[in-house]
Amino acid sequence: ETGVTQSPTHLIKTRGQQVTLRCSSQSGHNTVSWYQQALGQGPQFIFQYYREEENGRGNFPPRFSGLQFPNYSSELNVNALELDDSALYLCASSVDRAFYEQYFGPGTRLTVT
Amino acid sequence: QKEVEQDPGPLSVPEGAIVSLNCTYSNSAFQYFMWYRQYSRKGPELLMYTYSSGNKEDGRFTAQVDKSSKYISLFIRDSQPSDSATYLCAPAADKLIFGTGTRLQVFP
Numbered sequence: 001e002t003g004v005t006q007s008p009t010h011l012i013k014t015r016g017q018q019v020t021l022r023c024s025s026q027s028g029h030n031t032v033s034w035y036q037q038a039l040g041q042g043p044q045f046i047f048q049y050y051r052e053e054e055n056g057r058g059n060f061p062p063r064f065s066g067l068q069f070p071n072y073s074s075e076l077n078v079n080a081l082e083l084d085d086s087a088l089y090l091c092a093s094s095v096d097r098a099f100y101e102q103y104f105g106p107g108t109r110l111t112v113t
Numbered sequence: 114q115k116e117v118e119q120d121p122g123p124l125s126v127p128e129g130a131i132v133s134l135n136c137t138y139s140n141s142a143f144q145y146f147m148w149y150r151q152y153s154r155k156g157p158e159l160l161m162y163t164y165s166s167g168n169k170e171d172g173r174f175t176a177q178v179d180k181s182s183k184y185i186s187l188f189i190r191d192s193q194p195s196d197s198a199t200y201l202c203a204p205a206a207d208k209l210i211f212g213t214g215t216r217l218q219v220f221p
Contacts, residue, residue: 104156106156
């Protein structure tokens with residue numbers, strides 16, 4: 001069984017730029033959720049994708065957007081980067097939109113300068 | 114008031130001790146209660162989850178939920194240095210709401 005993978009591991013961007021982060025879900029999982037984890041904080045829910053559509057969104061502005069592909073992998077796009085976007089971005093996969101039994105990837109550490 | 118409150122610690126205990134980690138929450142709609150463990154610079158790892166009130170045991174770990182008092186606990190028996198990590202509670206209704214995490218240090 002293949003776990004959740006994310007790429008890249010680390011990323012440094014400049015304020016105002018755009019970034020794309022990628023996630024491959026665990027084998028057999030059809031739902032992907034994205035989280036932002038600032039230093040010293042718990043992860044915050046950004047949104048969830050199920051059957052290639054957004055299924056629930058947290059308190060994040062529209063410049064945070066996503067995609068899910070037919071193979072259930074997913075992308076998180078962030079436009080007009082701000083310094084406060086510096087964080088660990090985590091994706092988690094599950095089955096049929098479940099929030100219990102979500103399994104997380106290792107995360108992408110984004111630094112905005 | 115935050116939806117989920119968790120003491121950030123650090124909590125430092127000797128090897129073999131019983132550890133009690135706790136969270137309180139405010140949203141009565143929460144039905145699932147998860148505990149995650151996160152090692153430094155890694156993604157959270159699901160330890161266990163419970164549905165509604167009650168206890169659940171898995172090896173050295175016991176999760177307890179008291180919905181009447183909106184209180185969530187995780188007990189670790191015979192703690193080991195390898196248990197040193199941050200422990201995150203995460204109740205859920207239509208999404209996971211994480212606490213800030215409690216940093217646990219188990220010293221030999």
